Amino acid sequence: MFKKLLFATTASPVCDNAAKVAFDLEMKWEAKLILLHVLGIPSRGFGLQVVDVRTGEKEQPSPDYLEWVTEELKTTYAAFLEESNARIVTAIGEPYREILRLARKEDVDMILMGAHSRDEEVGAARHRQVAGSTLRRVAKAARCPVVIVNRPCTTCWKLFSNIVVGTDFSKASESALLWGYKLAREVGANLHVFHAVDITAGGLTRPAGQTDLEQRIQEARRRIEHHLLPKIKGYEKTTVEVWEGIPYVEILKFARARQADLIVMAHHTREVDPEEAEMGSTVEEVVLRSSCPVASVNHPDKVADLL
Amino acid sequence: MPEGKLCNRQPVTTLEQLQALLADKGGKQYYEEMNRLEVDAKALWDTIQRTCKSRIRTWLEICTHCGLCAESCFYYLANHKDPSQVPAYKIQSTLGEIIRRKGRVDNAFLQYTMDTVFAKCTCCNRCAIYCPLGIDTGVMASYTRGLLFSQGFTPWEMKIGSGMHRIFRAQMDVTTEDWVETCQWMAEETSEDWPGLEIPIDKEGADILYTVNAREPKHYPEDIAQAAILFHVAGENWTVPSEGWEETSLAMFAGDWEGCRQQVQSVYDAMARLRPKRMVVTECGHAYRATVIEGPYWAGLPTGKTPVETLHYVEWVAEALRTGKLKIDPRKKIKEPVTYQDSCNYIRNGGLADAARYIMSRIAEDFREMGPSREHNFCCGGGGGLNGIGRYREQRNIGLKVKRDQILATGAKLVVAPCHNCWDAIRDLEEIYRIGIRWTFLKPLLINMIEVPEHLRPREE
Ligand code: SF4
Ligand code: SF4
Ligand code: SF4
Numbered sequence: 001m002f003k004k005l006l007f008a009t010t011a012s013p014v015c016d017n018a019a020k021v022a023f024d025l026e027m028k029w030e031a032k033l034i035l036l037h038v039l040g041i042p043s044r045g046f047g048l049q050v051v052d053v054r055t056g057e058k059e060q061p062s063p064d065y066l067e068w069v070t071e072e073l074k075t076t077y078a079a080f081l082e083e084s085n086a087r088i089v090t091a092i093g094e095p096y097r098e099i100l101r102l103a104r105k106e107d108v109d110m111i112l113m114g115a116h117s118r119d120e121e122v123g124a125a126r127h128r129q130v131a132g133s134t135l136r137r138v139a140k141a142a143r144c145p146v147v148i149v150n151r152p153c154t155t156c157w158k159l160f161s162n163i164v165v166g167t168d169f170s171k172a173s174e175s176a177l178l179w180g181y182k183l184a185r186e187v188g189a190n191l192h193v194f195h196a197v198d199i200t201a202g203g204l205t206r207p208a209g210q211t212d213l214e215q216r217i218q219e220a221r222r223r224i225e226h227h228l229l230p231k232i233k234g235y236e237k238t239t240v241e242v243w244e245g246i247p248y249v250e251i252l253k254f255a256r257a258r259q260a261d262l263i264v265m266a267h268h269t270r271e272v273d274p275e276e277a278e279m280g281s282t283v284e285e286v287v288l289r290s291s292c293p294v295a296s297v298n299h300p301d302k303v304a305d306l307l
Numbered sequence: 308m309p310e311g312k313l314c315n316r317q318p319v320t321t322l323e324q325l326q327a328l329l330a331d332k333g334g335k336q337y338y339e340e341m342n343r344l345e346v347d348a349k350a351l352w353d354t355i356q357r358t359c360k361s362r363i364r365t366w367l368e369i370c371t372h373c374g375l376c377a378e379s380c381f382y383y384l385a386n387h388k389d390p391s392q393v394p395a396y397k398i399q400s401t402l403g404e405i406i407r408r409k410g411r412v413d414n415a416f417l418q419y420t421m422d423t424v425f426a427k428c429t430c431c432n433r434c435a436i437y438c439p440l441g442i443d444t445g446v447m448a449s450y451t452r453g454l455l456f457s458q459g460f461t462p463w464e465m466k467i468g469s470g471m472h473r474i475f476r477a478q479m480d481v482t483t484e485d486w487v488e489t490c491q492w493m494a495e496e497t498s499e500d501w502p503g504l505e506i507p508i509d510k511e512g513a514d515i516l517y518t519v520n521a522r523e524p525k526h527y528p529e530d531i532a533q534a535a536i537l538f539h540v541a542g543e544n545w546t547v548p549s550e551g552w553e554e555t556s557l558a559m560f561a562g563d564w565e566g567c568r569q570q571v572q573s574v575y576d577a578m579a580r581l582r583p584k585r586m587v588v589t590e591c592g593h594a595y596r597a598t599v600i601e602g603p604y605w606a607g608l609p610t611g612k613t614p615v616e617t618l619h620y621v622e623w624v625a626e627a628l629r630t631g632k633l634k635i636d637p638r639k640k641i642k643e644p645v646t647y648q649d650s651c652n653y654i655r656n657g658g659l660a661d662a663a664r665y666i667m668s669r670i671a672e673d674f675r676e677m678g679p680s681r682e683h684n685f686c687c688g689g690g691g692g693l694n695g696i697g698r699y700r701e702q703r704n705i706g707l708k709v710k711r712d713q714i715l716a717t718g719a720k721l722v723v724a725p726c727h728n729c730w731d732a733i734r735d736l737e738e739i740y741r742i743g744i745r746w747t748f749l750k751p752l753l754i755n756m757i758e759v760p761e762h763l764r765p766r767e768e
Contacts, residue, residue: 042526045731046478046557047695048329048464060697062332093526104492141496 001186001302002029006108007086008036008099008138010053011076015114018149021157021293022112023080028158031109033086035077036102038095039069050092061092096137103142109302110295111142115150115287135284139267139296145179149293153261160189160261166251167195169223172266174231178303179295180264181232190237192258193228195220196250197242217242231306248285255292264295311340316347316459318563319470328470333697334463344459346417352410354457359406363450366442367403370395376444379437381685381709382427382702394434394444397427402451417460424448424455425462426699429690429706430560431651436682448691452562461561462696468557469566476573477521477553487549489524493532500765504539506531509581510546515623516583516615517547518554518574518598520591520727533750534589537624540757541632545587551577554588555727556597560692564605571602578614586617590748592650592726593690595619595657619653621725624749625662628669639756641671644719648710648733648746649677649684650726658682666749667723670756675717685709687724689732707736715742722746 007022009015026033040050040061049058059065069090074081091098103111113135139146165180167173177193184191197216220242232238243250255263263286287294300307310316312327314337319325331337376394377383383392390396401420405412412420428448435443455461456469471478481489487508494506507513515538523530531547538545551573558566578586588595599617603610618626627633647667653659660681667674677684688706693699710732714722724730724746733746 042522043694043731044522044527044734045689045694045728046464046468046522046555046560046692047731048467049695049697060332063330064332097526097528100496101492 001182002031002109004032004034004106004108005110005112006034006036006099006103006106007112008038008095009073009114010095011037011073012054012114017152018112018114018147019077019080021147021149021153023077023084023086025110025112025157026084026086028156033084034089034102034106034108035073035086036089036091036099037069037073038091038093038098039066040092041094042092053095066090096134099134099138100141103144108144110144111138111146113138113146113148115148115284133284135287136267140298143299143301145264145295145297145302147262147293147295148287150287151291153293155261157183157261158187160184160187162192162258162260162262163189164192164194164251164255164258164260164263166247166263166265167193167224167228168247168266169195169220169227170266172298174228175300175303176264176266176295176297177228178231178300178306179297180262181235182303182306183262183264184237185235188237189261190239190258191232191235192239192241192254192260193224194240194251194254195224195242196247196254197244198247199244200246213244217244252286252289255290260292262293262295263290264297266298267296309345310459311337311344313337314340314344314459314466316457318456318473318566319466320473322474325467325470325474328463328467331463337463337466338698341418341460342414344414346412346414346458348410348412351405351412351454351458354454355406355410358453359450363402363447364406366440366447367399367406369440370399370442371440372399373439376434376438376442379434380444381431381433381688382706385688385706385708392427394428394438395442397423398444398447398451402447402454405451405454417455417458420451421455421460421462422699424451425465425691425693425696426702429651429686429688429693431686431690432655433651433683433685436655449559449562452560453564454562456562461563462692462698464695464697465557465561465692468692468695469561469563472556472558472563472566472570475521476550476570478555478557479521479525481521481524481553483550486524486552489528490531490547493528493535497532497535501536501539501763502765503763504535506535507546509549511581512583513544513546513581514584515543515545516578516581516586517545517589518552518577518586519547519589520555520594521553522727523589530589530748530750533754536754537627537633537750537757540759540763541627543632546581546583548574548577548581551575551580554598555591555594557692559593559597559601567597567601568605571598572606574598574602575606575608575614583615586613586615587623588617588619590620590725590727590750592652592728594727596652600652600656619657619659619662620749621653621659621662621666624753625665628666633753634758635669635753635756636758640669641721641752642673643721644673644675644717645671645721645723646675646677646714646717646719647680648687648722648724648726648729649681650729651684651686651690652726654684655682663725670752673719675719677713677717685713687726687729687732689728689735694728694731694735704735704739707732707739711736711740711742714744720744723749723752725749 430445430449432445490506498504693703
């Protein structure tokens with residue numbers, strides 16, 4: 001299921017854990033790996049200089065400079081590259097835009113990233129052009145799953161035993177479920193389908209009454225069993241669990257309880273400005289706190305075969 | 308050495324030449340070659356005799372050196388009233404002198420001229436409204452840039468920029484395929500949230516032909532997506548041309564008049580091909596000037612007008628608000644103090660101050676005018692190509708002080724800047740002077756403020 005992978009890196013330590021996973025997947029799945037580094041952010045008006053993403057300094061991306069950056073990348077990932085055929089690509093632009101552009105052009109099966117936080121993208125922050133975080137914007141628009149690796153992921157993906165899929169019954173989370181299932185089936189892992197009844201939903205400040213909650217939990221369970229499980233064709237290693245609370249907190253707790261190797265969820269939002277989207281913010285909340293990688297799946301393109 | 312490999316009198320017309328220039332980091336070799344570039348005095352004088360119309364000659368002759376234009380120039384103000392920054396002095400000591408000497412000037416003189424008409428003048432035309440005789444130094448500086456270009460004395464970035472236009476019919480290396488592909492991509496991405504949204508390409512007879520700044524498809528395609536959202540919500544019948552979509556003109560900054568002509572011709576050809584009722588251009592100042600104000604003359608159109616009526620983006624927005632095609636949710640109006648950067652090009656030279664005022668009255672509760680504003684506003688400091696020329700970075704940064712003080716005086720922390728260059732100059736200004744402001748184009752503001760009709764809202768899942 002992984003023929004072509006895109007590893008988007010800032011070439012800083014934040015991406016080291018993601019790098020390990022990316023190179024490992026390349027090898028285990030015999031995939032083609034593309035390593036993308038977006039090095040500079042251009043101006044809106046006319047200008048040949050770009051702001052270096054890492055230093056915040058202005059640079060002219062001449063062929064020499066591009067070559068120098070490529071050499072630096074090779075040094076950074078030297079240990080991995082020894083056994084890899086990864087193609088190194090550098091680009092000029094806003095990081096999220098260029099990641100999406102290349103992912104679309106190459107029709108990759110998965111994007112891997114570190115938890116690029118805003119503080120770390122010095123140039124981006126200084127340039128004040130990158131409104132939302134790279135992560136959030138890539139997760140929203142990418143047609144393929146986006147896997148964010150924040151902590152060391154020591155388990156080989158082929159040996160995954162527990163995959164947690166969070167669903168909120170949206171169309172997007174259906175794709176997340178199917179993709180989680182696809183991977184679970186391929187590696188023989190347990191698939192834990194999880195939903196959290198959102199006690200904050202609807203702007204309620206007062207938690208709903210206990211009976212009401214019970215009803216909602218029952219209803220959610222029914223929906224999973226009647227509407228979702230048929231879609232994964234009775235995969236026998238499936239469990240269903242519904243909790244209540246703040247969804248992103250609950251999914252983290254649940255993942256911990258199940259010793260999840262991977263969390264799969266949708267981060268759909270249709271706010272134009274991802275910065276202001278409520279749902280979108282859970283990408284980072286989950287990613288930064290999760291001890292395992294998090295896959296954000298928002299589109300059906302890579303599970304079309306299961307539809 | 309009469310002419311250099313990179314720095315010479317020939318415009319860039321091939322990809323190889325362009326790449327060679329781009330590989331010369333910062334224009335190091337280019338400027339070294341410029342030091343040895345021979346002046347073709349005869350050709351220079353011929354050109355002047357052929358092209359220097361009586362208007363400019365008269366201006367040069369009738370100037371009384373009264374100095375009334377001095378205070379009108381933001382460079383004069385930003386440089387502690389340095390007398391060498393008086394508009395009349397800047398042009399008399401350069402173009403005036405070249406003409407007096409009948410073109411017999413040397414290399415050093417043309418470099419001085421280049422440094423003057425690029426780093427001391429953004430061709431903002433403000434001084435013209437303060438000269439009692441109506442003498443327009445900006446127009447003359449621009450004319451002088453043309454003379455310099457014909458002699459090979461143009462800043463490195465300008466040589467590249469004009470070459471881009473000649474090769475790609477765009478200020479950046481965006482091919483027709485890249486452009487079409489980008490529009491399709493944005494339609495795909497955006498129609499997820501806006502069901503039914505399209506970016507129609509090459510639709511004949513549309514009400515609106517929309518054209519952009521090449522930096523949008525190249526680096527900021529969401530700008531195109533945002534335009535599409537607003538046209539979509541306004542219910543416009545619109546299209547983009549697959550060719551002739553670029554309205555900016557670095558060739559104009561460079562003074563490469565043939566490059567200018569080729570560029571606007573491609574847009575006018577698109578008009579002829581697709582026969583739209585009107586054209587709307589994106590939020591860009593110099594692009595409007597190039598394609599709408601100057602373009603018809605470059606292309607030799609006898610009417611002096613674009614083949615079809617053309618609106619700057621602010622005119623379209625004002626119209627859409629007035630006719631109710633776009634409705635603002637009153638609760639979402641901007642509450643904080645906000646000011647507006649009047650662009651020299653479409654406000655002073657294009658006369659669109661009222662359209663901008665109307666928009667602000669509809670979207671902001673506390674709109675603060677800069678002082679001075681409208682036609683009298685100062686240049687942002689990045690006009691005339693200055694934002695992008697490394698050689699003149701320092702001078703540009705000093706010039707930004709005037710805009711900084713204007714913005715500070717309004718008390719607003721938000722600046723609406725519907726021009727790519729102004730946007731950039733204000734961004735740079737914040738980076739250098741740290742006055743704690745934010746700035747924005749109109750499109751993202753509007754998208755967060757408009758009422759979306761029921762049938763266009765995304766279906767609930
Ligand atoms: S105001 Fe007019 S006449 Fe007076 S110095 Fe300036 S250009 Fe010359
Ligand atoms: S056109 Fe503008 S920049 Fe040039 S001299 Fe006049 S006021 Fe100054
Ligand atoms: S950048 Fe904007 S304000 Fe400055 S000269 Fe151009 S249009 Fe005028």
